[in-house]
Amino acid sequence: MAASRHKPGSLLGSLLGLIGFSAIAGILVSATLTPALAVASSTANSGLDLFESLPTYSQITQQAERNRIYGLRDGQPVEIAQFYSQDRQVLQWQQVPRTAVDALVAGEDRRYYSHSGVDAPSVVRAGLSQLGFGGDSGASTLTMQLVRQQIAIDACLSDDEAAQAVCDQQYTESYQRKLAEMRLSISLEQRYTKNEILLAYLNIANFGGNVYGIESGAQRIFGKPAAELSVAESAALIATVQNPSIRNLFNADNFARNQERRDFIIRQMASEGFITAEERDAALAIPVDEAFVNIQPPNNGCIAGYDSARFFCDYVQRVLAVDQVDGQHILGATPEDNARALAQGGYQIFTSIDLDLNDSVQQVVDAQVPNDETRWQSGAAVTQLEVGTGRILTMVQNKDFDNRTEHAPTGTAVNFNADFEHGRSSGFQPGSGFKVFTLAQWVIDGHSVNQQLDATRSEWPAGSFRAECTGLRSEAWNPQNNEGNEYTRMTPTEIMVNSVNTGIARMASELDLCDIHETAERMGAYPAEADGEWNIFAPAVIGSGSNVTPMGMASAFATIANGGIYCKPLAIDRIVARDGTEVQPPVQECEEAISPQVASVLQSVLTTVTERNPINNPPGSTPVISKTGTTNGVVQTWVNGASPTVATAVWVGNIVGNYSLQPRWNVRSTIFRAAMGEAIARYPGGQFLAPDADTLRGNASELPDVSGRPVADAQAALEAAGFTVQVADPVAGSQAEGSVEYTAPGAGALVTTSTPIIIYPSSGAPASDPSQAPEGAQTWPNVVAQSLADARATLADAGFDPALVQVTWQDHGEGNLCTVLAQNPLADTPGEPTDPVSLVVGSNASGGDPGC
Numbered sequence: 001m002a003a004s005r006h007k008p009g010s011l012l013g014s015l016l017g018l019i020g021f022s023a024i025a026g027i028l029v030s031a032t033l034t035p036a037l038a039v040a041s042s043t044a045n046s047g048l049d050l051f052e053s054l055p056t057y058s059q060i061t062q063q064a065e066r067n068r069i070y071g072l073r074d075g076q077p078v079e080i081a082q083f084y085s086q087d088r089q090v091l092q093w094q095q096v097p098r099t100a101v102d103a104l105v106a107g108e109d110r111r112y113y114s115h116s117g118v119d120a121p122s123v124v125r126a127g128l129s130q131l132g133f134g135g136d137s138g139a140s141t142l143t144m145q146l147v148r149q150q151i152a153i154d155a156c157l158s159d160d161e162a163a164q165a166v167c168d169q170q171y172t173e174s175y176q177r178k179l180a181e182m183r184l185s186i187s188l189e190q191r192y193t194k195n196e197i198l199l200a201y202l203n204i205a206n207f208g209g210n211v212y213g214i215e216s217g218a219q220r221i222f223g224k225p226a227a228e229l230s231v232a233e234s235a236a237l238i239a240t241v242q243n244p245s246i247r248n249l250f251n252a253d254n255f256a257r258n259q260e261r262r263d264f265i266i267r268q269m270a271s272e273g274f275i276t277a278e279e280r281d282a283a284l285a286i287p288v289d290e291a292f293v294n295i296q297p298p299n300n301g302c303i304a305g306y307d308s309a310r311f312f313c314d315y316v317q318r319v320l321a322v323d324q325v326d327g328q329h330i331l332g333a334t335p336e337d338n339a340r341a342l343a344q345g346g347y348q349i350f351t352s353i354d355l356d357l358n359d360s361v362q363q364v365v366d367a368q369v370p371n372d373e374t375r376w377q378s379g380a381a382v383t384q385l386e387v388g389t390g391r392i393l394t395m396v397q398n399k400d401f402d403n404r405t406e407h408a409p410t411g412t413a414v415n416f417n418a419d420f421e422h423g424r425s426s427g428f429q430p431g432s433g434f435k436v437f438t439l440a441q442w443v444i445d446g447h448s449v450n451q452q453l454d455a456t457r458s459e460w461p462a463g464s465f466r467a468e469c470t471g472l473r474s475e476a477w478n479p480q481n482n483e484g485n486e487y488t489r490m491t492p493t494e495i496m497v498n499s500v501n502t503g504i505a506r507m508a509s510e511l512d513l514c515d516i517h518e519t520a521e522r523m524g525a526y527p528a529e530a531d532g533e534w535n536i537f538a539p540a541v542i543g544s545g546s547n548v549t550p551m552g553m554a555s556a557f558a559t560i561a562n563g564g565i566y567c568k569p570l571a572i573d574r575i576v577a578r579d580g581t582e583v584q585p586p587v588q589e590c591e592e593a594i595s596p597q598v599a600s601v602l603q604s605v606l607t608t609v610t611e612r613n614p615i616n617n618p619p620g621s622t623p624v625i626s627k628t629g630t631t632n633g634v635v636q637t638w639v640n641g642a643s644p645t646v647a648t649a650v651w652v653g654n655i656v657g658n659y660s661l662q663p664r665w666n667v668r669s670t671i672f673r674a675a676m677g678e679a680i681a682r683y684p685g686g687q688f689l690a691p692d693a694d695t696l697r698g699n700a701s702e703l704p705d706v707s708g709r710p711v712a713d714a715q716a717a718l719e720a721a722g723f724t725v726q727v728a729d730p731v732a733g734s735q736a737e738g739s740v741e742y743t744a745p746g747a748g749a750l751v752t753t754s755t756p757i758i759i760y761p762s763s764g765a766p767a768s769d770p771s772q773a774p775e776g777a778q779t780w781p782n783v784v785a786q787s788l789a790d791a792r793a794t795l796a797d798a799g800f801d802p803a804l805v806q807v808t809w810q811d812h813g814e815g816n817l818c819t820v821l822a823q824n825p826l827a828d829t830p831g832e833p834t835d836p837v838s839l840v841v842g843s844n845a846s847g848g849d850p851g852c
Contacts, residue, residue: 104201112142217237237249360674382648440523451750560642628669700752818850
């Protein structure tokens with residue numbers, strides 16, 4: 001490497017410096033001949049303190065190389081991305097082409113095999129050159145160049161202030177630095193063979209920009225492995241190492257300078273006998289131009305990775321950067337150590353992503369939510385987790401991954417599936433999908449999912465809801481249902497099936513809002529925002545509170561499907577270091593979030609939700625739990641669910657803005673059915689738990705059968721049990737006049753003391769006796785809680801004559817207008833097609849048909 005020449009005006013200073021330099025250099029050169037004796041005796045007698053301060057220890061260190069991320073295809077590892085601080089692929093000696101070795105020796109250090117790290121003639125010529133005698137001449141051997149590059153690269157990769165000072169020093173010419181390089185080179189030559197030093201040089205050399213090592217140089221510049229390099233190509237690469245900034249082949253402006261140096265090296269190779277004259281002439285005849293090179297694009301980072309897995313790749317990189325194992329970062333004890341290990345590279349990261357499933361889901365998302373939509377800032381994302389492990393199987397979204405400062409509207413660096421820490425997303429409002437956590441807390445607190453609740457619309461005054469953790473005194477709230485629908489008495493199961501806001505409000509009024517949010521977090525649904533805090537207030541129970549992520553919602557449904565065991569999402573299966581040793585990845589963390597009994601009831605309810613909403617039910621017999629979610633104005637839409645083996649969360653909505661997705665409401669369902677169907681096909685099997693009977697019943701009990709008892713006695717008995725009782729007008733039946741014919745809810749129904757009971761006295765008029773129906777006769781369907789019109793249709797579908805319906809009108813509040821409050825005969829009892837049926841239907845204070 002050429003040394004800098006001093007100005008003539010500083011000749012005296014240069015001469016004095018050269019004398020000192022030459023004295024110590026002489027000692028060092030003599031040390032190459034008799035190292036131990038020369039260094040010891042010369043040091044003792046030289047009187048040069050400077051010599052004592054020079055470093056003596058040198059070794060070939062590992063250089064930074066590529067990290068590789070692998071996904072799974074057909075269960076086998078497939079590389080999906082590389083990332084690195086330096087684009088380097090380390091070769092072994094047998095992989096290095098002879099042409100590159102010969103070009104390096106001929107061009108940079110033709111006496112390489114005869115000196116011991118310091119070349120005496122070169123030192124003399126360099127000294128004379130500094131004094132202005134002769135042309136430019138450098139004293140650096142290949143070994144000295146290796147020392148300098150290694151020190152510089154190791155120091156420049158570090159953020160340490162002292163290391164940066166060393167880095168800067170390596171690019172400043174000085175006698176002190178040159179002497180240090182000499183002594184370190186002698187040490188290096190004593191520790192390693194010539195071939196080991198050459199191999200290290202070829203692996204460490206820079207070939208322009210971020211490309212290091214002969215293998216990466218060959219692949220990036222000529223599009224081939226180093227083993228296939230020709231004489232001209234090897235010489236052109238070696239021509240770069242002396243001054244990469246002006247001779248690298250990535251820039252056409254450098255072609256002429258590279259060719260000048262390349263041709264010199266080719267002639268030197270022939271002069272040294274490494275190639276024949278014919279090979280020399282053939283190589284020199286090839287111009288260095290656009291046709292000579294075959295530049296390949298960089299493959300660094302997720303943006304250059306496997307198309308459908310780029311956001312997942314980014315997620316993995318963030319896990320490696322921020323997550324911890326046993327209190328320390330994955331690859332280092334401190335953030336700095338961890339970052340340094342990643343920069344050093346050489347890791348193989350084996351991940352959980354199922355590329356076959358991921359590709360299939362990506363195709364569905366691309367078809368349903370194109371990334372070039374211009375009417376609104378359209379977003380869509382899908383996360384799928386393996387139930388029982390938390391392994392991330394799928395992570396896709398409609399936008400392309402693009403982390404450049406300037407990118408097209410079709411791209412983004414924000415991962416919609418992940419939280420702020422792992423994807424820079426602030427999440428999205430969950431809408432009705434959040435209702436599952438009120439349902440979970442309802443069951444945890446001992447309530448029944450089959451008891452009757454008042455789901456009529458009403459305004460809740462201030463203070464109706466409690467949140468012990470915040471001391472919340474809730475504001476007045478007047479929740480409404482989708483499309484203004486009105487409901488009456490319903491079970492929590494029916495509330496979930498129909499996603500009734502007013503019913504969820506009723507349930508939440510009997511719970512603590514803090515408990516609901518704590519349960520959500522235990523199940524895996526975290527606030528997505530950077531502060532990680534829930535926004536707790538009454539409307540949050542219907543999904544108008546904090547933002548969540550698809551990964552969080554998938555985790556929660558995986559918890560339900562897993563019998564109440566929450567498993568933290570896991571992206572990395574294995575990490576293998578460059579030496580083949582295993583590095584501990586994030587460990588599988590699973591713990592009970594809700595009891596198996598509670599989970600079994602949630603499974604039962606949410607399976608019913610799926611069955612009653614077939615648009616979300618994938619084909620086949622595998623059971624699926626699910627719940628939709630829609631925010632006000634249909635701005636964000638969701639379907640979250642799970643089979644016994646895979647959980648899926650689908651979000652389709654506005655990235656920013658409030659464009660109504662009403663016309664595209666069911667896109668979420670189309671994606672969910674397809675994604676869930678693909679997952680079940682690849683991960684089949686499994687069944688949900690049978691609902692635990694005691695948990696299913698909760699604090700409800702069966703309503704006693706008071707039929708046949710005097711009305712006054714029955715009313716007194718029920719009121720003594722804590723019920724609120726209302727006596728309706730008499731109806732025809734089989735009981736004696738003045739006795740109870742039946743109640744609403746009917747005998748045996750699950751009720752609590754908050755359930756109002758209606759007694760229907762008998763008028764004494766006879767009614768058909770369903771018990772006398774012949775064996776095998778059809779049975780009466782359950783039409784309670786249906787509208788009168790729907791009840792007539794249900795009866796007709798069951799084979800009964802709707803013209804024989806006898807209606808008794810009963811005032812039971814505006815919310816119950818035209819709704820069947822009770823029926824006689826009871827559901828599931830036998831009947832004939834010609835039998836009449838008595839229905840109690842809600843009316844208003846004036847009585848009679850209110851216009852049903």
